[in-house]
Amino acid sequence: MTENKSTFAELIEKDRASQENLEWRGTFLEYLEKVKADPSVPKLAHARIYDAIIDEGVSDIADSEDPRVRRVFGEDSIKIYPFFSTEFFGIEPTLAQVARYFHSASMHGEESRQVLYLMGPVGAGKSSLVERLQRGLEQGQPVYAIDSCPMAEEPLHLIPKHLREEFEKMLGAHIEGELCPVCRHRLKEEYNGRYEDVPITTVAFSRHDRRGVGVVPPVDPNNQDTSVLIGSVDISKLDAYSEGDPRALELNGAFNVGNRGMTEFIEVFKNEPEYLHTMITATQEKFIPAPGRHGTVYVDTCIVAHSNEAEWHRFKGDPTNEAFLDRIVVVKVAYNLRLSEEIKIYQKLLNKSDFREHIAPHTLELAAMFALLSRFEPSNKCDLMTKLRLYDCEEVVEKGKTVKLNVRELREEARREGMFGISPRFIMKAIDDALAESPEGINPINVREALINMVKAADMADDTRKQYLEFLQDTLHKVYLEILEKEITKAFVYSFEEQAEALFQNYLDHTEAYVNKARVKDRNTGEELQPDEGFLKSVEEQIAIVGASALGFRQEVMSYLWAKSRRGEKVSYHVYEPLKEAIEKKLMASVREMSRVITKARTRDEEQVKKYTDLVKALLERGYNEYSAEVVLKYAANNLWKD
Numbered sequence: 001m002t003e004n005k006s007t008f009a010e011l012i013e014k015d016r017a018s019q020e021n022l023e024w025r026g027t028f029l030e031y032l033e034k035v036k037a038d039p040s041v042p043k044l045a046h047a048r049i050y051d052a053i054i055d056e057g058v059s060d061i062a063d064s065e066d067p068r069v070r071r072v073f074g075e076d077s078i079k080i081y082p083f084f085s086t087e088f089f090g091i092e093p094t095l096a097q098v099a100r101y102f103h104s105a106s107m108h109g110e111e112s113r114q115v116l117y118l119m120g121p122v123g124a125g126k127s128s129l130v131e132r133l134q135r136g137l138e139q140g141q142p143v144y145a146i147d148s149c150p151m152a153e154e155p156l157h158l159i160p161k162h163l164r165e166e167f168e169k170m171l172g173a174h175i176e177g178e179l180c181p182v183c184r185h186r187l188k189e190e191y192n193g194r195y196e197d198v199p200i201t202t203v204a205f206s207r208h209d210r211r212g213v214g215v216v217p218p219v220d221p222n223n224q225d226t227s228v229l230i231g232s233v234d235i236s237k238l239d240a241y242s243e244g245d246p247r248a249l250e251l252n253g254a255f256n257v258g259n260r261g262m263t264e265f266i267e268v269f270k271n272e273p274e275y276l277h278t279m280i281t282a283t284q285e286k287f288i289p290a291p292g293r294h295g296t297v298y299v300d301t302c303i304v305a306h307s308n309e310a311e312w313h314r315f316k317g318d319p320t321n322e323a324f325l326d327r328i329v330v331v332k333v334a335y336n337l338r339l340s341e342e343i344k345i346y347q348k349l350l351n352k353s354d355f356r357e358h359i360a361p362h363t364l365e366l367a368a369m370f371a372l373l374s375r376f377e378p379s380n381k382c383d384l385m386t387k388l389r390l391y392d393c394e395e396v397v398e399k400g401k402t403v404k405l406n407v408r409e410l411r412e413e414a415r416r417e418g419m420f421g422i423s424p425r426f427i428m429k430a431i432d433d434a435l436a437e438s439p440e441g442i443n444p445i446n447v448r449e450a451l452i453n454m455v456k457a458a459d460m461a462d463d464t465r466k467q468y469l470e471f472l473q474d475t476l477h478k479v480y481l482e483i484l485e486k487e488i489t490k491a492f493v494y495s496f497e498e499q500a501e502a503l504f505q506n507y508l509d510h511t512e513a514y515v516n517k518a519r520v521k522d523r524n525t526g527e528e529l530q531p532d533e534g535f536l537k538s539v540e541e542q543i544a545i546v547g548a549s550a551l552g553f554r555q556e557v558m559s560y561l562w563a564k565s566r567r568g569e570k571v572s573y574h575v576y577e578p579l580k581e582a583i584e585k586k587l588m589a590s591v592r593e594m595s596r597v598i599t600k601a602r603t604r605d606e607e608q609v610k611k612y613t614d615l616v617k618a619l620l621e622r623g624y625n626e627y628s629a630e631v632v633l634k635y636a637a638n639n640l641w642k643d
Helices: 003-020 028-037 045-054 069-074 092-106 126-139 161-171 181-189 273-284 309-316 320-327 338-352 363-373 382-390 407-412 424-437 444-457 462-492 494-514 533-543 549-566 577-600 604-622 628-640
Strands: 023-025 115-119 143-144 201-205 213-216 262-267 287-289 296-298 302-307 330-331
Touching: 023 028, 023 462, 028 161, 028 201, 045 092, 045 126, 045 302, 045 320, 092 115, 092 330, 115 126, 126 213, 126 262, 126 296, 126 302, 262 273, 273 287, 273 302, 296 424, 309 320, 338 363, 338 382, 338 424, 363 382, 363 424, 363 444, 363 462, 382 462, 424 444, 444 462, 444 628, 462 577, 462 604, 462 628, 494 549, 494 577, 533 549, 533 577, 549 577, 604 628
Parallel strands: 115 302, 115 330, 213 262, 262 302
Antiparallel strands: 023 201, 143 201, 287 296
8 A cells, every 4th residue: 555655646746846847937038048049939829739740750651561551542642640540540641631731831831821620420530630639739848928818828929010020030930929908008017018027937738727729619699709709808897997908808718718729619610600700810810809999819829620511511502601611621531431440449439438348259340341331332343342341451352353443443433432321439339238238248249239229210311221221131141141150160170270271282282283284292202193173173163263264263373472482472371362262261161061060959969069169169269258159159050051
């Protein structure tokens, strides 16, 4: 106990010391020396956010060593930012666009005077993306600000206009902005115009304390008061001060609060356009009207807005909003379209929950497949399951050949993919429901049932419901049976990988001899034999290679593997997808009858009991628990090997 107390105390003291080290207080003259030593200190809001993004590093997706990733993105140069990578999956181009916006804005380009607008379907991550940017600000270094300024404004605003050019040369820094009415009054009345004596202090960003992060929720159209944006005059102070006295001002609107950082507009187009006019001057001119009779107030804030696609189209369709539309940078935040990345989303959300029940293999995978199928547009080039696998960098085999389809072309013909469909929230509700109902754990079977029930109960168009149920009850039922048969085979066959590799090497030996019209040397006896064409056919027929096409397939195999070997790459049964599939199906076929008998038998003899026990044990080693192993084996017996 003493040790824990000591550890807690040390942690608290260490954190307090680090916070104290970040605190600073001095005069404006002392602050000028800091700026002279580091001209980046008075950076503007967009630059501050961009630095938070790149401080954690940046790489190019083209440099990835994963050939699967290169197949998806081709020659595209897309930047990857670790700042986002632990929380966002499968939307690399979107994140790169966001970072590009801040990079351009940080260079004082036109985008520094434009609103960043995130548009996409519900649950795609718009709010989470804004929240991540806000946390980047909060976790960054505090800013230097005029002490007691309600807007925590940049101290360089104290420098008179006529001296700024000379100060810029001396400091090597750009000076932009004007004092707020409150600080102008204080400079004159409290410091007699001696701005060098004005106290400067550090201020940390905090959304919850309303420092540097302003938030504007949708406002009732019948009660849209601009004081939410620009502050107000404190009526209680009018007894002591006149309405024109800055001391009566309450500069606590969202733009005032978001000065030096960010102002977020939640579901922005739920507000009336007239209410948003202040946004135009805030972003384009960097000024907002002051409350009452106080002219204007300079603001340095990054305005980030978000809403769904329907509201965007409604707003865009009104010609009277043209001025506003010209000041927006639109970034589409679509749903992820890659299976492996969708699974990561669910794992992240589950890790945040208190659910610790067992999740059987392929459970999240099947749920993710349903979500992705709902987000795809049909194509004449392939079915939706093929598209799903291609988008996830898989090689798809049809009739003994790898499907040669360009992923970029598939995406270009379906521009709205990811802008509709099932959200991760919908999937997580089904998973949560299944977990709550099953203390033994969940598996693909009960999660699929939970999804079917949710779709039936959901408020959606009849044709959409019919399509979703077809995905769940037909498409994914068949897909899961294929997965399950392979899973049971791998559990059933002792040293599956070794047997598959031995089958692969045997196939290569006989194929090489067949193609070269030579004899095969037996690896054990050294005896030279004729190539076993019957064996070759038994492998090839697993992927519908029969008759005249067999010779061409064998030649392709030898050519592909020879090229791999010449480049010094390891050759194994995994490397050529058509042959890999044929070998796995060959092994599956060899144990199918035995599996069927053992899993279906109501009464088992001693040998069958042992094999069944070994099968369950192998499934446990592959990530199942006893409950899920029993469930999937019963499901296989009832659905996979029907008499």
